[in-house]
Amino acid sequence: MTSTIAGRTRKVRRGYGRVALAFLAPAIVVLVLVRLVPAASALYGSLTRSSLLTGDTRFVGWENYAELLGNPDFRGAVGVTVLFTLIINPLQVAIAFALAVLFTRRLAGVRWWRSLVILPIAVPPAVSAVVWNVIYRPDDGLANAVLSVLGLPPQPFLTSPDQALAAIIVLLSWVGVGYWMLFLIAGINDVPGELYEAAALDGAGPWRKFFHITLPMCRRPLAFVLVADTVSNLLVFAPVQMLTGGGPEGSTNLLMYDIYTRAYTLGDLGRAQAEVVVLVLLTVVIVAAQFRMLRGDSEGA
Numbered sequence: 451m452t453s454t455i456a457g458r459t460r461k462v463r464r465g466y467g468r469v470a471l472a473f474l475a476p477a478i479v480v481l482v483l484v485r486l487v488p489a490a491s492a493l494y495g496s497l498t499r500s501s502l503l504t505g506d507t508r509f510v511g512w513e514n515y516a517e518l519l520g521n522p523d524f525r526g527a528v529g530v531t532v533l534f535t536l537i538i539n540p541l542q543v544a545i546a547f548a549l550a551v552l553f554t555r556r557l558a559g560v561r562w563w564r565s566l567v568i569l570p571i572a573v574p575p576a577v578s579a580v581v582w583n584v585i586y587r588p589d590d591g592l593a594n595a596v597l598s599v600l601g602l603p604p605q606p607f608l609t610s611p612d613q614a615l616a617a618i619i620v621l622l623s624w625v626g627v628g629y630w631m632l633f634l635i636a637g638i639n640d641v642p643g644e645l646y647e648a649a650a651l652d653g654a655g656p657w658r659k660f661f662h663i664t665l666p667m668c669r670r671p672l673a674f675v676l677v678a679d680t681v682s683n684l685l686v687f688a689p690v691q692m693l694t695g696g697g698p699e700g701s702t703n704l705l706m707y708d709i710y711t712r713a714y715t716l717g718d719l720g721r722a723q724a725e726v727v728v729l730v731l732l733t734v735v736i737v738a739a740q741f742r743m744l745r746g747d748s749e750g751a
Contacts, residue, residue, distance in 0.1 A: 492726050
């Protein structure tokens with residue numbers, strides 16, 4: 451009797467397994483075709499060198515990586531990308547979280563202001579780049595017009611090696627902050643109201659509520675936004691291509707744009723694919739460091 455029941459249980463489990471596999475099959479197929487196959491192709495391509503003239507491909511091993519490491523343009527692109535990441539990610543997350551906290555309060559016109567912040571999401575990146583190109587014009591741009599009203603001298607913005615990267619960061623923050631704010635608003639709205647009521651009864655003020663309730667309870671949404679924002683910013687391409695072309699003097703030559711230049715301008719497909727692998731590894735390292743940092747914070751809390 452026991453063996454019969456066990457046999458039936460195994461059959462039921464196998465049946466459930468087949469059903470689950472049937473539902474998962476489309477997602478697995480898409481994952482393999484869209485993610486794993488291109489990743490394997492890029493990894494293999496990074497170990498080869500192709501001639502655009504003859505179409506011949508030969509295996510060169512790690513030679514592409516060695517030549518990349520010795521290339522000053524590539525090293526400069528890595529440095530710019532790391533600096534860009536260290537600045538833009540905490541900046542965007544901090545502004546998005548501050549706005550999320552502000553817009554979840556009962557303030558006059560809060561829905562209108564929230565819609566205004568979210569509006570840039572609906573604008574395609576290329577259109578946003580064109581708009582900000584007009585704003586950053588050195589002669590008749592809106593930014594310098596505002597500076598002149600304030601009594602400040604005009605600035606070169608996109609044509610200055612010292613200002614171009616900051617100008618790109620402002621543009622991307624204008625586009626991205628509203629998007630990440632939506633996730634953080636959802637996280638704040640999920641915090642139980644009873645916690646705030648209990649804190650109010652204990653005499654806690656707004657700052658104590660923020661640091662002891664809102665911030666700890668939003669750690670998961672913050673972790674998601676930080677990681678997603680990091681990956682998104684490491685793949686930035688259109689604004690750099692349209693506004694600066696990686697210049698001036700390589701100050702905005704992010705890795706994604708350098709990959710494009712190496713592949714489609716120089717025709718160096720092998721080194722471009724090696725650079726793709728380096729970009730993926732850099733992304734993994736940064737994201738892993740973020741997870742470790744956030745996990746350490748949660749354990750300390």
